[in-house]
Amino acid sequence: MSLALRTESAPDTASRPAPLLEVSGLRVAIDTPRGTIRPVDGVDLMLAAGETFALLGESGCGKSMTALALARLLPDAGRVEHGEVRLGGTDLLRLPEAAMRKVRGGRIGMIFQEPGTSLNPVMTVGAQIAEVLRHHGQGDGRAAAIGLLEAVGIPDPARRLDDYPFQFSGGMKQRVMIAMALAGRPELLIADEPTTALDVTIQAQVLDLLAGIQAERGMGLLLITHDLGVVARMAHKVGVMYAGEVVETGSRDAFFATPLHPYSRKLFAALPSAAHRGSMLDAPLGSVPPLDHAFPGCRFAERCPAAFDRCDDEAPGWHRVGAQSVRCHLYEAVAIPRPFERIAMGQGGAAAPRQAAQTVLEVRDLAVHFPVRKGLLRRVAGHVRAVDGVGFRLAAGRTLALVGESGCGKTTVGKALLQLVAPTAGSVQLDGIEMVGQSGEALRGLRRAVQMVFQDPFASLDPRMRVGEIIEEGMASLGVEPDPAARRRAADVLLERIGLTAAMRWRYPHEFSGGQRQRIAIARALAVSPRLIVCDEPTSALDVSVQAQLLNLMRELQRERGLAYLFITHNLAVVDYLADDVAVMYLGRVVEQGPAERVLRCPTHPYTRMLLDAVPEIEAGRPRTAAPDAQTRIAADLPSPLNPPAGCHFNPRCPRASDICRLTYPYETELGGGHAVRCHWPQRQ
Structure with missing residues (x-):
């Protein structure tokens, strides 16, 4: 069945309820030494009270700049060139700054992407919440601040009120940011990437919390994200943004059933999954174009597989397609396309011969305990058991994923393998040699x-060195290639191999995007011809298209060189796509491990099941998330490794825990096929 299309100058909004937020023709300009750039160029959107509008797109497409413009928080060099922003009928762009201060933090609350940099490190969280309460006339009582912390699920809020931000975990800091945003009882809450880099369980808690508070207060929520799973879980309406423009809008169900714009389809095609294991992901080539010039045609034309001559010369207008609106020439007098189907780019990874018989790395009973010192004499008062008896094997040409929540000890394991952290006990053998x-x-x-690829490439690349020097440094220091000319040629070859150019060797790290910096970190690791690469959350902060490009590169390099990867991550979709084997860590110990297909399809440990249940599902027609009660959220918090629970460490959070679970730690149970679990009551299929 096909439906007729009608062409419009803008998305149809006749069926919408009266808008809480109405943005029309918003254009932002930023003056730079190289000219004026326009990261937001004619954005229109509407948001009703109690509704969630998800603004989706790659890094650099203008999502965060749109949010800053709505709250009038643009940098000094930025300005709103054109447009209107109305909140409940009030034009925010015409308000004097004194009046806007009452709106900002009052009628509009904002949750920033990185709570660690948004919270004042020298003020207690109670003082910071009280400051917001006073400024917006909500009182400054301690009881009000305690109530806000309790509402966002902070355990023992009366005591934690006097703690400083550094005393909170990443998920807890994000909850404090939510409490501060809610202190002014806002009508509109802007959440800018509120779950980026959080593990799946903390992400689920934050999303459930936002959904519950929104339902209770009837707030409008503008959710800015690049995570399609978060959009599927939270949104009522979706807007896809690319290079400063919104290119598609529609209801969540319609968008996930049939994404229309070629860019939207590329985002779905780039999602990793088990169904595409062994094949390349269909990632969009290149990156978002620079916004320092005018675009005569479609901004996505250079990356679009369906582009034709008109796309280069004429900017597309809006077209109405059923319940969706799309900005694309392909939708002029054309029937609705078939529902989107992901197509593999080519096979080869799964069937390729592997050197699986040869063990590269063997870890036995690895322990890393950090002493806690107190008092004037700095006596040892206890130990943080970050890693407490971990063991696994990794063969050439295979990928072992080490998964678990933040704070479970994954990164410490990776550093201990390279002896960047001294192990307290245990054995690490590389090709049979004890390290x-x-x-x-x-x-x-x-x-x-x-070699190791770290989570934050910007922090791990020397900002004072050019990229060519960074890649060559390892070859020189480890004696891989003594000849400078040969090192330079090898570095140029590596730059070309990772999708950059040899001419980029003269640039500094800050001149590259996040995805490009992560590629450079991989090139630096490859420069010394390693047999094993430890990848510590290499894709955690990357958007879906850049993540797909990086995963494709890693898969190609593994096939070509027989590399072994220890892939440390909390992204289970990436694990499902890339990993051969999985080890699940909890409070310093591996609680379940085995082939990826068995662990992810037939999990036997309750903790593994909890991780899998917390992953947002991407499907149309699925109801939005419902928030659990406060007790459920509090029970989901990870205990301290300084004082882990007696018996099985997971027993306070486990729905199947019994007396034996509280008394003794379980032995390892072999389930066959290399699948093993540490649980008194494994859930066999």
Whole structure:
């Protein structure tokens, strides 16, 4: 069945309820030494009270700049060139700054992407919440601040009110930011990437919290994200943004059933999943174009597989397609396209021969305990058992995913393998050679065979060195290539191999995007020809298209070089796509491990099931999330590794816990096929 289309100058809004927020023709300009850029160029959107509008797109497409413009928080070099922003009928762009201060934090609340940089490190969280309460006439009582912390699920809020931000975990800091945003009882809440880099359980808690408070207060929620799973879980309406423009809008169900714009379809095609294991992801090539010039045609034309001549010369207008609106030439007098189907880009990874018989890395009973010192004499008062008896094997050409919540010890395991952190006990053998206890030249030789790609490439790349020097540094220091000319040629080859150009060797790290910096970090690791690469959350802060490009690169390199990957992550979709084997960590110990297909399809440990249940499902027609009660949220918090629970460490959070779980830690149970679990009551299929 096909439906007729009608062409419009803007998305149809006749069926919408009276808008809480109405944005019309918003255009933002930022003056730079190289000219004026327009990160927001003619954005229109409407949001009703009690509704969630998700603004979706890649990094650099203008989502966050749109949010800053709505709250009039643009940098000094930025200005609103054109447009209207109406909140409940009030034009915010015409208000004097004194009046806008009452709106900002009052009628409009805002949750920023990184709570660690948004909270004042020298003020207690109670003082920061009280400051918002006083400014917006909500009182400054301690009881009000305690009530806000309790509402966002902070355990023991009366005590935690006097703590500083550094004493909270990442998820807890995000909850404090939500409490501050809610202190002024806003009509509109703007949440800018509120769950980026959070693990799946904390993400689920934050999303459930936002949904529950929204339902209780009837707030409008503008949710800015690049995560399609978050959109599927939270949104009523969706807007897709690309290069400063909104290119598609519609209801959540219609968007997930049939994304219309070629860019939207590319975002779905780039999602990793088990169905595409062994094949390349259909990631959009290139990146968002620079916005320092006018675009005569469609801004997505250079990356669009369906582009034709008109796309280069004429900017497309809006077209109405059923319940959706799309800005694309393909939808002029054309029937609705078939529902979107993801197509694999080509097979080869799963069936390719692997050197699986040869063990590269063997870890036995690895422990890393950090002493806690107190008092004037700095005596040891206890130990943080960050890693407490971990063991696994990894063969050449295979990927082992180490998964778990933040704080479970994953990163410490990775650093201990390279002896960047001294193990307290245990064995780490690389090609049969013991690494624990090695130092000097012996350890330097072993480090040629094992390299690490860190979570934050900007922090791990020297900002004072050019990219070519960064890649060559490892070859020089480890004696891989003594000849400078040969090192330069090798670095240029690596730059071309990771999708950059040899001419980029003269640039500094800050001149690259986040995805490009992560590619450079991989090139630096490859420069010394390692056999094993430890990847610590390499895709956690990347949008879906850049993540797909990076995963494609890693898969190609593994096939070509027989690399072994230890992939540390909390992204279970990436694990499902990339990993051969999975080890699940909880409070310093591996509680379940085995082939990825068995662990992810037939999990036997309750913690593994909890992680899988917390992953947002991407499907049309699924009801939005319902918020659990406060007790459920509090019970989901990770205990401290300084004082882990007696018996099975998971027993306070486990719905199946019994007396034996509270008394003794379970032994490992072999389930066959390399699948093992530490649980007194494994849930067999």
